[in-house]
Amino acid sequence: MPIYPHIIRPLLFALEAETAHNIALAGLKKNFVPAGRLISYDSLKTNILGMEFTNPVGLAAGFDKDAVALPNLSRLGFGFLEFGTVTPKPQKGNSQPRLFRLPEDMAIINRLGFNNDGLKNFLRNFEEAKKLAQSCPLGANIGKNKETEDSVSDYILGVRALSDVADYITVNVSSPNTPGLRDLQVKPNLEKLVGSVMNEREGSYGKPPIFLKIAPDLDEQDIRDVAEVAKDMQIDGLIATNTTISRPKYLTGRLSQERGGLSGAPLRDMSTQILKSLYRSTEGKIPIIGVGGVFKGTDAYQKIRAGASLVQIYSAMIYRGPYAARHIALELAGALAEDGFSNVAEAVGVDSDKTG
Ligand SMILES: Cc1cc2nc3c(=O)[nH]c(=O)nc-3n(C[C@H](O)[C@H](O)[C@H](O)COP(=O)(O)O)c2cc1C
Numbered sequence: 428m429p430i431y432p433h434i435i436r437p438l439l440f441a442l443e444a445e446t447a448h449n450i451a452l453a454g455l456k457k458n459f460v461p462a463g464r465l466i467s468y469d470s471l472k473t474n475i476l477g478m479e480f481t482n483p484v485g486l487a488a489g490f491d492k493d494a495v496a497l498p499n500l501s502r503l504g505f506g507f508l509e510f511g512t513v514t515p516k517p518q519k520g521n522s523q524p525r526l527f528r529l530p531e532d533m534a535i536i537n538r539l540g541f542n543n544d545g546l547k548n549f550l551r552n553f554e555e556a557k558k559l560a561q562s563c564p565l566g567a568n569i570g571k572n573k574e575t576e577d578s579v580s581d582y583i584l585g586v587r588a589l590s591d592v593a594d595y596i597t598v599n600v601s602s603p604n605t606p607g608l609r610d611l612q613v614k615p616n617l618e619k620l621v622g623s624v625m626n627e628r629e630g631s632y633g634k635p636p637i638f639l640k641i642a643p644d645l646d647e648q649d650i651r652d653v654a655e656v657a658k659d660m661q662i663d664g665l666i667a668t669n670t671t672i673s674r675p676k677y678l679t680g681r682l683s684q685e686r687g688g689l690s691g692a693p694l695r696d697m698s699t700q701i702l703k704s705l706y707r708s709t710e711g712k713i714p715i716i717g718v719g720g721v722f723k724g725t726d727a728y729q730k731i732r733a734g735a736s737l738v739q740i741y742s743a744m745i746y747r748g749p750y751a752a753r754h755i756a757l758e759l760a761g762a763l764a765e766d767g768f769s770n771v772a773e774a775v776g777v778d779s780d781k782t783g
Contacts, residue, residue: 431748444526444535455496455749462502463753468760470770471506475714475736476636476663478564478594482506482756483771484727487718487739488568488597488640492543497556501563504753509739510553511568512599515584517545518572521604525687528745529680533722534694535742537670538687540604541570546588553592567593568640573605579623586627586637595635598624601642601669603688609642614652621660636663643668643697643719647704654708666716666739667705668698691742695720699733706734706779722747724758731759731771732778 439447454460471482485507486500494510501508520542527536543549549567557565569585571578582598589596600611600620611620621639628637639662641653657665670688678693698719705715717735720742721727727738743751759771768774 455499463504480506483737484752484756485739487741494552498559501560507564509566512570513549514572527682531679534691536685536687538604564594566595568597597638638664640666643671650704664714667702703733728762734776734779
């Protein structure tokens, strides 16, 4: 009998959502979760922007905001891990309750508001933990403090502090829970931000690839603008998408009208559509990480066919458990083989011209 859905999940789901998350993270921090068996399929190995991935399924930002459980997470079967969002100064985030499960919808709503222990602490954890981790690309996701008026300056601090240690850096302009943050996606603001970030990165010894993470609540013109800025400013990669502020009508969860960002199954197709448009608008030249509602190998495969070079998961960790990435990667290997692809890179974008 699988332990997670039958024993661990019911116990965790009996607790308030944020308490359950903190307990799970504490268990991972103490290395309580046994390592997953290594996945070694040639069809899953991929190389993006000079980074080598044993499989394309990564952990999305927000699960471990302060990189406290990095070593244990690195042994669960993920192809890569992203930590943060970290802001220059520590901050508490919004008042509780601020995290809600919608089990009927396989979804989560959060309005955490970048609760984290700040850049200095993140850097220390990240550097220490790296030495104990199983090797895989490690990303750092950066944001701004709620009170900071000059947003760009906060991102510069993030890039400056993390360029030497992170394998890649994600500029997060898409969380719905920091007032004004998503306005940074508007073209002139985005140009200014990305220009400054790329400039700062050029001066850094480490020169990690820079990714930009966008919201699913963008229209076609917004996506074209993002693509144009990404191309003009030679941003290395894109992440599509963060959580949505929209609420599909079919949601049945009791807590579905809570304020915040919705993730999980209801986000899946919405985020895949954004990914597809972004892939088309960038002519497939900029690697994209697809995230939103990936629970199974077929979900990952769909995003890859729509244009994702890599995928990430968060909600699947809650609903499927700590080995979700491993299961998804194995299922993906099956789907690739079934369609005759010898490597995941061959499947990237094959459906990008198809509508729907
Ligand atoms: C509780 C929670 C906290 C999150 N925090 C962050 C964050 O700090 N930074 C970020 O870029 N995304 C954050 N996200 C968004 C996820 O990284 C991901 O983009 C989103 O959940 C969609 O993926 P999923 O459907 O697999 O959960 C958070 C998501 C959840 C559920």
